Amino acid sequence: MNSQYIVNSLDKILTWIMRFVLVNLLWLFYTVMGGIAGGIFPATLSVLKIFRKWILGDLEIPIRKTFKDEFRKDFGKANMVGWILTFAGLILYGNYLAIKSLGEINTIFLAAFYLLITFYINLVVWSFPQLAHYNGDIKQFFKNAIIMGFGKFHYTIAISFYIFAVLYISLKFPGLLPFFTVSLTVFGWTWMSVHLFQKNDTKMQQQLLPER
Numbered sequence: 001m002n003s004q005y006i007v008n009s010l011d012k013i014l015t016w017i018m019r020f021v022l023v024n025l026l027w028l029f030y031t032v033m034g035g036i037a038g039g040i041f042p043a044t045l046s047v048l049k050i051f052r053k054w055i056l057g058d059l060e061i062p063i064r065k066t067f068k069d070e071f072r073k074d075f076g077k078a079n080m081v082g083w084i085l086t087f088a089g090l091i092l093y094g095n096y097l098a099i100k101s102l103g104e105i106n107t108i109f110l111a112a113f114y115l116l117i118t119f120y121i122n123l124v125v126w127s128f129p130q131l132a133h134y135n136g137d138i139k140q141f142f143k144n145a146i147i148m149g150f151g152k153f154h155y156t157i158a159i160s161f162y163i164f165a166v167l168y169i170s171l172k173f174p175g176l177l178p179f180f181t182v183s184l185t186v187f188g189w190t191w192m193s194v195h196l197f198q199k200n201d202t203k204m205q206q207q208l209l210p211e212r
Helices: 003-033 040-055 063-073 075-102 107-133 138-151 153-172 174-208
Strands: none
Touching: 003 040, 003 063, 003 174, 040 063, 040 075, 040 107, 040 174, 063 075, 075 107, 075 138, 107 138, 107 153, 107 174, 138 153, 153 174
């Protein structure tokens, strides 16, 4: 192994580290700039869109300008989706507390509640990646999120586990939070989502081809 190869490899690694740190800091900046409540969802969507571009091979995009443009472009739609999911999550949490306080619960009722949670997880996992990858209305994204979530449930489990693992490790090592946590979380989330979307898009295109 020659020294030039080592230097080039280290340069690539450091470049990617700096990219991840920059995206993470931009997420923090735009989240705060949006008043946190109004900035967190469009900032998260902007991260998804940047990583989608990288995964699809567009590595030379100007990161700061792209982040700014994407933040403004879908500000309203990202907040609408984000807050719908947030309020739905709060309702589910309130129901969970109510169920917990009741003690003995009917098995069918409990099963129905966990099914609702599964629906909710599907919406959380798949709504934002769809916003980053496709054009469409929110109602259609939610519908597709349910279909995709149950149809490709192993992807849903993998993404959920990955997000949980990164957040768990970040809480164990808080120094990661301002520099890597969001970037690492969203990159894996985006990579798995785009991989599935590409497979589905290719399948759809093949079905539309005329028979010979």
